[in-house]
Amino acid sequence: DTAVSQTPKYLVTQMGNDKSIKCEQNLGHDTMYWYKQDSKKFLKIMFSYNNKELIINETVPNRFSPKSPDKAHLNLHINSLELGDSAVYFCASSRGQGIRAFFGQGTRLTVV
Amino acid sequence: QQPVQSPQAVILREGEDAVINCSSSKALYSVHWYRQKHGEAPVFLMILLKGGEQKGHEKISASFNEKKQQSSLYLTASQLSYSGTYFCGTEMYSGGGADGLTFGKGTHLIIQP
Numbered sequence: 001d002t003a004v005s006q007t008p009k010y011l012v013t014q015m016g017n018d019k020s021i022k023c024e025q026n027l028g029h030d031t032m033y034w035y036k037q038d039s040k041k042f043l044k045i046m047f048s049y050n051n052k053e054l055i056i057n058e059t060v061p062n063r064f065s066p067k068s069p070d071k072a073h074l075n076l077h078i079n080s081l082e083l084g085d086s087a088v089y090f091c092a093s094s095r096g097q098g099i100r101a102f103f104g105q106g107t108r109l110t111v112v
Numbered sequence: 113q114q115p116v117q118s119p120q121a122v123i124l125r126e127g128e129d130a131v132i133n134c135s136s137s138k139a140l141y142s143v144h145w146y147r148q149k150h151g152e153a154p155v156f157l158m159i160l161l162k163g164g165e166q167k168g169h170e171k172i173s174a175s176f177n178e179k180k181q182q183s184s185l186y187l188t189a190s191q192l193s194y195s196g197t198y199f200c201g202t203e204m205y206s207g208g209g210a211d212g213l214t215f216g217k218g219t220h221l222i223i224q225p
Contacts, residue, residue: 033212041197043154045212055211090153092212097203098142098161101213103153 003027006091006104013081014112021076021107023091031055032074033101034066035090043090049074081111113138115202117216124190124223132219134200135182143176143183144201144213147194154199157185187221195223 004025013019025032034046047066048055054066063079074093078085088108094101115136122130134143142161146154158167160176160183167174172194176183187194197220201213 035212041148041218043199043201043215043218045214048212097206097211098159100144100156100159102156105153 002105003102004091004093004104006089006107008107009105010108010110012110012112015081015083017081018077018079019081019109020078021089021091021109023074023076023104024072025091025093025102026072027093027102028072029093029095029102030071031094031096032068033092033094034074034076035092035103036060037088037090037106039087046089047074047076078109083111085109086111113204114214115200115216117198117200117219119219120217121220122222124221126192126223126225127189130187130190130221132185132187132198132200132221133182134184134202134216135180136202138181138204140176140178140181141203141205143174144203145174145183145185146199146201147196148199148218149196157198190221190223192223192225195221197221 007022031050033048037043049068065077068074088106090106091104092101115134118133144159145157148154171188174185197218199215199218201215
């Protein structure tokens with residue numbers, strides 16, 4: 001079984017659209033994250049959720065919103081997509097600080 | 113605060129050794145090392161928690177100097193499969209919550225036969 005799974009793997013959409021990326025983990029972890037990897041391969045933390053509470057929100061546009069229906073899921077909603085949103089988005093989970101994080105396979109988002 | 117990785121890129125011949133450094137301007141709680149191949153997710157290599165801690169994974173090992181706020185990744189007798197981009201991810205002391213990793217810009221490692 002895949003520990004952290006994301007869907008879809010690829011997403012091509014037009015500017016201005018609203019899209020969602022789903023993430024599920026079956027590890028029983030308390031904390032889930034979203035990372036963005038841009039074209040220069042720079043990995044940046046976007047959000048961190050612990051027991052359905054947002055504990056950190058980096059300076060990302062408010063067009064991005066994480067939604068966690070339960071401890072095993074953390075979905076990423078993006079409104080009014082822009083060209084600059086094109087990137088690979090990784091979901092991850094961990095038991096907490098100082099413990100390894102497990103990454104999903106990534107979602108390559110292309111905005112045209 | 114983003115950690116600084118060096119070098120940015122390394123080209124080695126199979127069997128040679130390499131060292132990748134990661135340094136922070138702030139006190140660190142932990143350092144995580146990942147390797148990423150093109151088009152794939154980052155793969156966990158190891159985590160270092162204590163000052164002076166050194167861990168090993170096959171021919172890949174790492175050290176963490178808490179006082180100097182830096183970590184080094186050692187690749188010995190490199191193999192073709194070691195090619196990829198290596199990232200260090202750091203965590204700072206927090207109130208117990210997990211804020212996620214702050215990654216360096218990565219070190220591109222190319223192993224030639």
